[in-house]
Amino acid sequence: MNILAIGCHPDDVEGCCGGTLAKFAKQGHQIFMGSIANGSVGHRVIPSDELKQIRLEEARAGAKIIGAQHFCIGADDLTVEASNMDLLKEVVEIVRWAKPDLVITHNPQDYMRDHEQTSELVTSAAFCATVHHLATKSLEYDRFVPVYYMETAAGVDFCPTDYVDISDTIDIKLAAATCHKSQLTWLKDHDDMDFLETLRMISRFRGNQCGVLYAEGFRHYSGWQRFATKRLLP
Secondary structure (H helix, E strand, O other), X not given: OEEEEEEOOOOHHHHHHHHHHHHHHHOOOEEEXXXXXXXXXXXXXXXXXXXXHHHHHHHHHHHHHHOOEEEEEEEOOOOOOOOOHHHHHHHHHHHHHHOOOEEEEOOOOOOOHHHHHHXXXXXXXXHHOOOOOOOOOOOOOOXXXXXXXXOOHHHOOOOOOEEEEOOOOHHHHHHHHHOOHHHHHHHHXXXXXXXXXXXXXXXXXXXXXXXXXXXXXXXEOOOOOOOOOOOOOO
């Protein structure tokens, strides 16, 4: 299968579903992972232009550890808007390029607008990619793609409908997240958060919910024709 995971910022996918993507990769599936925004404001010291390049390199390193192809659309942080047609077309092109069997993105309700707008944008793009007269570089995709919403920040206000056992990939998840060194310092300074410990804690909590050591939780988007007759998550 082709798996497409789109977060807002360069570290979101690793943190929210990195263990599942690594599990997919170990099973031989094709993984495409990346972000809509470039991470331009996520630091107190590093200037935005320099930070964008640092975060791009960190994201590429994280994707390599997981075993994924990386992309970044490159919108500035805090500017992501689902109503932006130019941005929608860029996400549609990503969908058409990856030809996914399922899409993973943010939950519609999360702790910041960038995440919520990304959720709406990606869910919309997964449908719009099938529309012939919405022109992008690639031709329209030929199917409605199931969409899964990944964990929210710290698991707040998120009740999974599906779980993935990542006990055998938790170390890969944390190694990929560790590549985002600029964010480890930012999150500690801005939010007093130990990012890696938080990821391990949430994964352990989700594991406890479903009877394994470590797990990641997902919620399936229940829109028309977005279901499958078999389990798609590993």
